[in-house]
Amino acid sequence: MFLKLVFMLFNLVTLVASEDNSFIYNGFQSSHLYLDGIAELTSNGLLRLTSDTDHEIGHAFYPNPIVFENTSGESVFSFSTTFVFAIRPQYPTLGGHGIVFVISPTKELPNSLPTQYLGLFNNSNNGNSSNHVFGVELDTVQDFEFDDINNNHVGIDINDLKSANSTSAGYYDDNDGFNDLSLFSGYPMHVWIEYDGEKKKINVTLAPISVGFNKKPARPLLSLTKDLSPVLNNSMYVGFSSSTGLLAASHYILGWSFKVNGLAQNLEISELPEVTVFSEKKKSKFLTISLPLILLSLVFMITLGVMYYIKRKKFSEILEDWEHEYGPHRFKFKDLYFATKGFGEKGLLGVGGFGRVYKGVIPSSKLEVAVKRVSHESRQGIREFVSEIVSIGRLRHRNLVQLYGYCRRKSELLLVYDYMPNGSLDNYLYNQPKARLNWSQRFRIIKGVASSVVYLHEEWEKVVIHRDIKASNVLLDSEFNARLGDFGLSRLYDHGADPHTTHLAGTIGYLAPEHIRTGKATKSSDVFSFGAFLLEVVCGRRPIGHVGDNESLILVDYVFECWKRGEILEAKDAYLGTKYVSEEVELVLKLGLLCSHSEPLARPSMRQVVQYLERDIPLPDLSSLSLSSSGLSSVSIAESVLSGG
Structure with a gap:
């Protein structure tokens, strides 16, 4: 009876406490939030x-x-x-x-x-x-x-x-x-x-x-x-x-x-504090400070004028009418110049086929960025190109490098990205033997990039064809999570529409055979590039490498021959040692072969790729697909391109 009374009193106290759980602030002058x-x-x-x-x-x-x-x-x-x-x-x-x-x-x-x-x-x-x-x-x-x-x-x-x-x-x-x-x-x-x-x-x-x-x-x-x-x-x-x-x-x-x-x-609405909708712009200090100085001397004014002209010329850039609509997506060259400390060599992060990349810190926000300087000699198509760059800046995915905006100056285009402190995956695969990534890190990177490409192909408002999926375009954040970047070659089109690109772009070894023949980039050609990327990450080799002085090694052929002998794990990177999951390594190698098929319709979609990697669906038996070396890599095409054919 006593315990029952205590229990009832406890319920009553809890009920009272819950009923006292209320407060009101008509403004926050005396609050203790x-x-x-x-x-x-x-x-x-x-x-x-x-x-x-x-x-x-x-x-x-x-x-x-x-x-x-x-x-x-x-x-x-x-x-x-x-x-x-x-x-x-x-x-x-x-x-x-x-x-x-x-x-x-x-x-x-x-x-x-x-x-x-x-x-x-x-x-x-x-x-x-x-x-x-x-x-x-x-x-x-x-x-x-x-x-x-x-x-x-x-x-x-x-x-x-x-x-x-x-x-x-x-x-x-x-x-x-x-x-x-x-x-x-x-x-x-x-x-x-x-x-x-x-x-x-x-x-x-x-x-x-x-x-x-x-x-x-x-x-x-x-x-x-x-x-x-x-x-x-x-x-x-x-x-x-x-x-x-x-x-x-x-x-x-x-x-x-x-x-x-x-x-x-x-x-009490009448008791709430007021908020200014939009504050008036402050008066320019130029008139209040510079006007008295004009009276000092004519010589001084001429000197100021010359210095101002030189500075304006140094940071001059053309802003056309159509660019006004992009507002905050357009950076001033002056801001990027000071952010990168004048594009000095100390801030140089890397040099690629499409430009030099510098680390910078935007002074106003302290935001760390990577600034890529891209040559754009032709004015033809610059409006469409910038429009696509700004559209790509609206992409939001945890495995994509955020593109903040652009700057256009003379014959140069500058692209501003989120800074990735651990640099490119390419560097860890080839240039840092003492800091090689373990299998768990590599497998997480592979799945992250696959997820980002599914987003580009199927989940965004438009279809985005990346056209240059490779290890050097995969960056690593502070926790070694993969971020697919470098959208300089990407192209957008509406879902259900046919891509009209006929300009060959990309990197030899990652280009699908039909892309080389027609110049048309598609989802399927991105899958081919992803297949080359899979083999690159697992094997620690480039798609086309050198063995000795005069002999080339086609990676997909090498992996295919290992598979045909029943020893596909021989193709893995020797730096993986013994600490790896053999079933996962074998899965990725076979998936790399499947994505590298010379026939576009034989390749899986990127969503199927993710399902294979997550073991949601079983990988098809490669022996039932009648694969051959030429049916995978189309080596003859690659070799003809390398030789100038």
Whole structure:
């Protein structure tokens, strides 16, 4: 009886605690929020998560944990929150990146990344059920990696930035008509998020803060039926996360109310602090500082004029009308010059057939970049080429090198990429015998590159044919994850359309026979290049190498002969030693042969390649395909090209 009484009292205390889990902030002047990253409270009571600084993160959490579960832990209480936010982008028509209302097991979000990860997850923990994170994102950038529907949407996130449900930002009026809203207009907007613990239903509602419309719309913008009991722990923290990327924005919260087991208290709109939509530009210091100097002496002014002319000539670049539409994707040559310390030899990362690559640090953002200088003597097609470069800059995949933008000056094109600290895979395969990659690293690199090519071929809004898949174009980040880069030869076309490229481009040894004959690059020719890449990584040899002084070794022929003798593992790199998984090595070698077939229709698609690598489907028996050496590599074609034929 005594134990039963204690249990009842414990339930009562827990219930009271849950009912006390509520708070309201009409402005944040006297708040004691937990702030992280660059989040701060302004003097007039605004919670500013990020400012106009790129690649930054801001977190703000209510300092005390909230009880979300009953004592049995079988169900989550109902909860409700409402807040007013405003997003003021650095460029009025371009948002970057957004705000997430978060329920998290901790106030800290360690190892979270900015840009598309919104300061919430990173590329390794995104999508893990162990995260126990619920969020509602107000996203202003379309990231295809997470299947975003557009660059102005609201999404419900459960342990994953691939939203469980999402829709374009807007609200339903009293006549049930839908009205669009721009999340990054700079104007304040009202959000209501409600979870019904009995019905297991989440509702998200959005509305503008304007004259005559300060109420909650009757119809929610977005709903999802989902039991949050497996997601939320007994004790959780509530707050906000935000981030910026190449495009920056100031993300504000003006007021916030929250309650467990009941409706959150209404905010007093009239008491909320004001946010400036777009601040006026500061007056130029040129007039206030230079004008008095004009009176000093005529000689001094002539000297200044000559120096200014020389400097302008040094950094001169032509900006044509059509380039204005690319806005922040176009870098100034002057900025790249200073970022790379004048393109000095100390910053030279490498020299390839298409230009020299330099390491740089953008002064304004401290962003580490790699700058590739490419000669572009012909003006014909430069507009189309730049258009494709900017389009490729919108690609988002964990195994692709991020292309930030370009600069065009005279007969030169400069491409700006994310900097990869461990350089190219090519260097580890051939130039660093003491630092050779082990099999586990190589296999992870292979699967990463395969995943990125599937994204290029099938998952992005357009088909991207890379045309130059090889080890020297695979870069390694700080954790030796593969990033496929160098899109200088890539071509785009619509899904279902026929590629019209008839200009031969690529590297001998990786070029498919039909590509050499017709000049037309296709998905299948990319698969052929990937096959050569597979053999290159496993064997530690280039597709066409030299044995002795006068003899060439065609790698695919060598692997084929090893397979025909029943000793395919003899082809592996000797530096692998004995620490490798023989089944995996054999699988990749056979898949390399299959992708190297001279007939395009006999090659698998890249999605099938990934399925083979993941063992989701069995690899076909190569002996049943009637393979021959000429049926794989088309050596005669390769040799004729090498000899000038």
